[in-house]
Amino acid sequence: MPVIRDILLSLKSREVLRRQGFRGGSRVRPEIKSLITEILATVKKTHLLEPAVAYEIYLIAGMSPDRISLEGGKAIEGPLLAAIFPEAKELAVIIATIGPGLEKQVTDYTSRGQHLRGTLLDGIGSAAVDSLIPQALKSIADGVSSRGYEISSPVVPGMPGFPLTEQWNLLELAKAKEIGVSLTASGVMVPQKSTSMVIGIGPKMTRWTQAEVCRRCSLKETCPYRVTE
Amino acid sequence: MAADLASTLADLKEAEVLKIVKDRLGAGEEPLKILDDARRGMEVVGKRFADSEYFIPDLVYSGEILKVVTDLVKPKLTKEVGTKKLGKVVFGTVAGDIHDIGKDIVVFMLDVNGFEVYDLGVDVPAQKFVDKIKESGAPIVGLSGFLTLAFDSMKETVEAMKAAGLRDKVKVMIGGGQITDEVRKYTGADAFGKDAMAGVALAKKWIGAG
Numbered sequence: 068m069p070v071i072r073d074i075l076l077s078l079k080s081r082e083v084l085r086r087q088g089f090r091g092g093s094r095v096r097p098e099i100k101s102l103i104t105e106i107l108a109t110v111k112k113t114h115l116l117e118p119a120v121a122y123e124i125y126l127i128a129g130m131s132p133d134r135i136s137l138e139g140g141k142a143i144e145g146p147l148l149a150a151i152f153p154e155a156k157e158l159a160v161i162i163a164t165i166g167p168g169l170e171k172q173v174t175d176y177t178s179r180g181q182h183l184r185g186t187l188l189d190g191i192g193s194a195a196v197d198s199l200i201p202q203a204l205k206s207i208a209d210g211v212s213s214r215g216y217e218i219s220s221p222v223v224p225g226m227p228g229f230p231l232t233e234q235w236n237l238l239e240l241a242k243a244k245e246i247g248v249s250l251t252a253s254g255v256m257v258p259q260k261s262t263s264m265v266i267g268i269g270p271k272m273t274r275w276t277q278a279e280v281c282r283r284c285s286l287k288e289t290c291p292y293r294v295t296e
Numbered sequence: 297m298a299a300d301l302a303s304t305l306a307d308l309k310e311a312e313v314l315k316i317v318k319d320r321l322g323a324g325e326e327p328l329k330i331l332d333d334a335r336r337g338m339e340v341v342g343k344r345f346a347d348s349e350y351f352i353p354d355l356v357y358s359g360e361i362l363k364v365v366t367d368l369v370k371p372k373l374t375k376e377v378g379t380k381k382l383g384k385v386v387f388g389t390v391a392g393d394i395h396d397i398g399k400d401i402v403v404f405m406l407d408v409n410g411f412e413v414y415d416l417g418v419d420v421p422a423q424k425f426v427d428k429i430k431e432s433g434a435p436i437v438g439l440s441g442f443l444t445l446a447f448d449s450m451k452e453t454v455e456a457m458k459a460a461g462l463r464d465k466v467k468v469m470i471g472g473g474q475i476t477d478e479v480r481k482y483t484g485a486d487a488f489g490k491d492a493m494a495g496v497a498l499a500k501k502w503i504g505a506g
């Protein structure tokens with residue numbers, strides 16, 4: 068059961084700003100820019116980010132419109148999966164987190180009345196999760212390439228056609244306990260700055276961009292954080 | 297001529313704002329007039345935010361500046377005026393949802409805009425809202441939630457207010473990333489706000505100060 072911890076996150080200021088709702092071309096005040104730089108330095112110095120990824124690769128035993136059956140009698144429900152990568156031979160279930168430290172610090176800031184710092188650090192945490200994903204995917208892609216396989220782009224529960232109720236199943240399948248990620252009774256991951264996803268693996272896999280994912284989202288018209296091309 | 301407080305605050309020039317306020321207080325100016333100018337500045341901030349000229353961090357920054365201004369002016373106000381709030385608001389993220397930051401921003405903006413906010417935190421059961429409304433007599437309730445499942449919790453919370461005989465005594469607003477008017481109808485809330493400033497505007501309207 069692979070766990071990756073040795074990840075160096077380099078946060079691009081463009082991504083950090085996107086998570087604050089700034090869009091390309093919008094004016095960022097120098098005070099806010101310098102505060103972001105300062106907080107990023109603190110994040111680094113105090114090791115607030117503890118990125119960890121747990122994943123497991125399963126052979127696909129069969130596909131139906133509503134579910135993908137895996138080896139060992141396991142399965143993942145949701146019509147999106149079979150529709151989006153019918154060509155997959157294997158499937159990786161991935162849980163990634165930046166750990167609990169950052170969100171504790173956010174609460175600490177806001178409870179001390181430092182709301183701007185709290186807000187900016189929260190956005191930095193989301194950007195850190197964003198930047199963790201490609202690194203995790205690259206490491207999995209490198210692993211499967213020796214078998215002549217590629218990976219697809221990720222599919223995320225919560226997208227239309229992949230219900231959030233599958234979170235319990237995915238956390239089990241990826242053995243998320245190993246990296247300290249669990250679910251609340253209502254199915255929210257703790258630490259909150261965590262993400263779950265599934266990728267298809269096979270000889271030739273389809274890939275898509277974040278802008279395409281945003282185009283399919285129900286919030287595509289209004290989301291302040293959407294990515295456009 | 298001294299720089300104008302409202303426009304300096306609207307431009308988020310923190311150091312200059314504080315200097316103006318200190319100078320005006322030093323000159324013995326009426327503290328309420330200073331607060332009034334600051335409030336006008338905040339209205340411009342709200343407008344710039346609505347026009348996508350300002351973003352969430354700018355908004356929170358303006359709140360922090362206003363907070364410092366208020367703290368400077370407060371000691372000069374008479375006791376009665378100094379502690380008088382616009383109105384009470386009970387606020388929280390509904391049961392099952394633990395999302396914090398969006399709620400915190402709305403609570404903070406309500407607070408700096410003169411409301412007394414009872415922040416119940418996250419994952420708040422319906423009964424806790426009911427108890428706090430009864431205890432505080434707050435006429436306004438804000439429910440935050442950004443998961444789809446929060447819609448049911450919001451509906452249950454509004455229903456719990458009904459069952460406790462409080463529904464016609466309070467105005468309920470809801471908000472969070474996914475809230476639309478359809479969701480508002482489903483939950484039985486009175487209004488929804490898409491961001492913190494919308495929340496402040498609703499609260500002001502409901503207490504007749506908007």
Ligand code: B12
Pocket residue numbers: 193196197223224225226231254255256257258259260261262263264284285286290291292352395397398399401402438439440441442443444445469470471472473474488489490491492493494495
């Ligand atoms: C950033 C983000 C993340 C980040 C950080 C999450 C976190 N909890 O910290 C990361 C990348 C980690 C993440 C992960 C996930 N996310 Co997410 N995420 C978002 C996103 C883009 C923004 C949320 C946010 O932090 N906003 C910033 C704050 C400042 O804004 P806000 O909370 O909306 O609050 C503002 C307003 O809404 C308003 N407001 C808030 N409350 C109130 C109340 C009142 C009364 C008023 C008037 C106004 C008001 O004022 C605030 C300030 O202006 C939303 C989409 C969106 N546009 O909202 C999805 C979203 C919430 N996520 C979603 C999903 C599905 C997930 C995942 C399950 C995906 C996955 N499988 O990995 C995970 C779950 C994580 C977990 N812990 O369980 C879905 C939820 C869908 C659902 N069915 O419930 C959303 C809606 C996206 C989508 N359309 O699919 N996510």
